[in-house]
Amino acid sequence: MGVSVDRLVAARVTAPRDPTPWIGVLGIVVLVAAQVYGVISSPPDRDMGHLQKIMYVHVPAAWNAMLAFLVVALASLRYLWKGRPADDLLAASAAEVGALLTGLTLALGMIWGKPTWGVWWTWEPRLTSTAVLFFMFVAYLILRSFVDDFERRAQWSAVVGLLGALNVPIVYMSVRWWRTLHQLQSSPMTLDSSYTWPLRVNAVAVMLLMAFAIVHRYRTAVTEYTADELADHAALRGEGNRV
Amino acid sequence: MSSTSRKAATLTIAGVIVAAAFGYMMFGGLESNVVYFLTPAELVARGEGVYDRAVRLGGQVAPGSVQWDANALDLKFRVREGTHEVVVHSKGAPPQMFRDGMGVVVEGKYVRAANGQSVFESKNLMIKHSEEYRAPKDGQMPQEMYKSLIKGVSS
Structure with missing residues (x-):
């Protein structure tokens, strides 16, 4: 793995100024603006009144969780195919963010369900399958923290991911x-036009925040991985465990 | 067998298992075995076996069937699906969105009432609203229908 380490180090040294934080800043600005826009511009729904506005956080969380898991699937597949460590780290980063967004989807859904449906939770197919999705990715993250060997961890994670x-689906x-x-x-x-645009803008805002979180987490993971590899190389050359 | 071809074989087998599980979930007749709720027609069609057992019943609140006693917090209505209807009795105030024509799922038991008529005794009344979100029309206040319905029809 020597080659890939050198390449990783080189990539970090030659990287231009990192634009990632600005994606996060933009995400927060757009989210605040989109929330204000949604609250001010949309009329109460004829049946559920202002509770309709929970849509502007519940649905973006759900959509973006699905996107994050698409990233997990693609990165996992490519890891199994090519065996590049970077793909494993990307899958893990997207899985963390996806699990968080799924948890948010469930929590916000419960908050929406109680006043509209009359219950916080019921074991119906949509809720149950979402809970299964959430727990599978919690299990994925637990699995990663239990396996030390990088290659084995990456292969098992890719399959579970x-x-x-x-x-x-x-x-x-x-x-x-x-x-x-x-x-x-x-x-x-089925949605009045006064609801569609606030929903779309909020979804974009959450997408920006998701992109920021995944990229930032991925960068951190690559740095950690590089440091580990450098420490291993140093140890092999007999320079001891100076980490 | 080299390690790469063994890996490929393992992956293929795993892929087949996953595809089979997925296919079963999609087409394996889950719907006929495990349903979240029964329709009024299905409930009645189960005959004797359905009485006094915990089941869920789903359908639409039959328009004009709501009888609400505000003092006793006692609610009676019919759940409809197609041409079939089942009488539902429930205690306590229903969720805010309850109204004529709304979708509902009720948890409880189908029991024989004293007068020989069967009644679905609801322990939990849930709203199943549609995927439509609409602003109220001119002059219509949101949730006003609920208020007029619940306050107005006390028997």
Whole structure:
């Protein structure tokens, strides 16, 4: 793995000024603006009144969780195919952010469900499959913290990550395949135009924040990995454990 | 067998298992075995076996069927799906979005009432609203329908 370490170090040394934090700053600015826009511009829904506005956080969290798991799936597949450490680290970073967003989706959904449906939780297919998705990625993260050998950890993670990501289409289609309490996906046809734009802008804001979190986490993981590799090389050359 | 081809074989087997599990979930008839709720027609079709057992019933609140006693917090309505209806009885105030024509899922038991008519005794009344989100029309206040319905029809 010597070559890849050298390349990683070189990449860090030659990297231009890092624009990542600005994605995060932009994400926060857009999110605040989008929330204000949503609260001010959208009229209360005829049935649920102002509770409709929970849509502007619940749905962006759900959409972006699915996107994050798509990144997990692609990076995991490429790791199994090419065996590049960077792909494993990217998958792990996206899995962390995806798990966080899924947890948020569940929590916000419960907060929305209580006043509208009348219950915090019920074991219906959409909720259950989402909970399974969440716990699979919690398990993925626990698995990673228990395996020390990099290659073994990466291979097992890639398989679990792919299995977990396979849940995403099941979660998405659950409201069409089975009888649920959760309603079908809304579309611009079933959503008044006063709701569609705030929803879209909020989704973009959360997407920016997600991109920031994944890239930042990935950078950190690469740095950690590089430091570990350098320490190993130093140890092999008999320079002791000066980490 | 070299280590790469063994790895490929393992991956292929894992892939087949995953695809089979996925296919089973999609087409394996989960719907006919495990349903979240029964429709009124399905509930009645189960005959004797369905009485006094915890089940969920889902459908639409039949328009005009709501009887609400505000003093006793006693609610009666019919759940409809197609041409089939089941009488539901529930205690306590329903969720805010409860109204004529709304989708509901009720948890409880189908029991024979004293007068021989069967009633679904609800322990938990849940709203199943649609994927439509609409601003109220001119002159219509959100949730006003709920208030007028619940306050107005006390028997």
